[in-house]
Amino acid sequence: MSLVVEGLSKRYSKGVQALNSVSFCVNEGECIGIVGESGSGKSTLGRILLGLETYKEGRITYHGKPIAPRKRSDLRQFRKRVQMVFQDSTSTLNPKLPIWKSILEPLDNFKEITPSFIKVEGLSRKEIAQELLEIVGLEKDMVDRYPGELSGGQKQRVSIARAISIEPSLLVCDEPTASLDVTVQVQILRLLKQLQQHTNMTILFISHDIRAVSFLCEKVMVLKDGFMVDQFELSQLYDDKRHHYTKALIQAARID
Numbered sequence: 001m002s003l004v005v006e007g008l009s010k011r012y013s014k015g016v017q018a019l020n021s022v023s024f025c026v027n028e029g030e031c032i033g034i035v036g037e038s039g040s041g042k043s044t045l046g047r048i049l050l051g052l053e054t055y056k057e058g059r060i061t062y063h064g065k066p067i068a069p070r071k072r073s074d075l076r077q078f079r080k081r082v083q084m085v086f087q088d089s090t091s092t093l094n095p096k097l098p099i100w101k102s103i104l105e106p107l108d109n110f111k112e113i114t115p116s117f118i119k120v121e122g123l124s125r126k127e128i129a130q131e132l133l134e135i136v137g138l139e140k141d142m143v144d145r146y147p148g149e150l151s152g153g154q155k156q157r158v159s160i161a162r163a164i165s166i167e168p169s170l171l172v173c174d175e176p177t178a179s180l181d182v183t184v185q186v187q188i189l190r191l192l193k194q195l196q197q198h199t200n201m202t203i204l205f206i207s208h209d210i211r212a213v214s215f216l217c218e219k220v221m222v223l224k225d226g227f228m229v230d231q232f233e234l235s236q237l238y239d240d241k242r243h244h245y246t247k248a249l250i251q252a253a254r255i256d
């Protein structure tokens, strides 16, 4: 197992119980979808996994080691393996920098990493960013553009290029398609699927959209009011034993 979460609970200071004894595990190279309506605790879970939020109860291990360590030196190793893509790419892309500089930020932080997509030695930094743009389906000559000169879908592709630049083994995506048009959403989902098929990356895909989750993920976990009410392999999506809340989500998305 690559990622194991056991009995994770989170209570915010104002008394909100955002997560209640949530447990699940993901194998290396698998994609798990965390689905639920607004306020169900999805982002809290994602933020805890990224070490951006603390928790008191539960245990999270990644390849046998506690995730998001507290020690700074260990945190660096963690960041090397875990990257993220958020709904709002403006939080990841500095509007004052040409996109190639933002794309290269993780690689600049981890100079010891030589990603496998760099097949030729001696590429300039800008050329490396161009390689990454190509991987995510963008034109190489976009490299000098600023985030403000890109569409929402293009910005999200740039955020993905940045996240995969250091070839993380775990990618946490928190509603990466939520602010995009339906057709662009499909393109981004296809891109993530293609990336997952060509790498051994484990993806944790957080979404309120069970349709998107069922397109991308092999495993699905359903959260409601901080409780994990259902957990299943995608092939069991239409099983009669699905929780009534999962059935309601399926019906609302009209994919039954």
Ligand SMILES: Nc1ncnc2c1ncn2[C@@H]1O[C@H](COP(=O)(O)OP(=O)(O)OP(=O)(O)O)[C@@H](O)[C@H]1O
Pocket (backbone or CB within 6 Å): 012, 013, 014, 016, 017, 018, 036, 037, 038, 039, 040, 041, 042, 043, 044, 045, 208
């Ligand atoms: N920093 C915080 N302090 C107090 N309560 C919080 C905080 N962040 C989230 N919450 C509460 O925790 C619960 C879960 O929120 P969370 O953002 O994890 O849900 P979500 O499923 O991601 O929702 P959405 O899809 O709307 O982003 C909500 O009731 C929310 O109001």
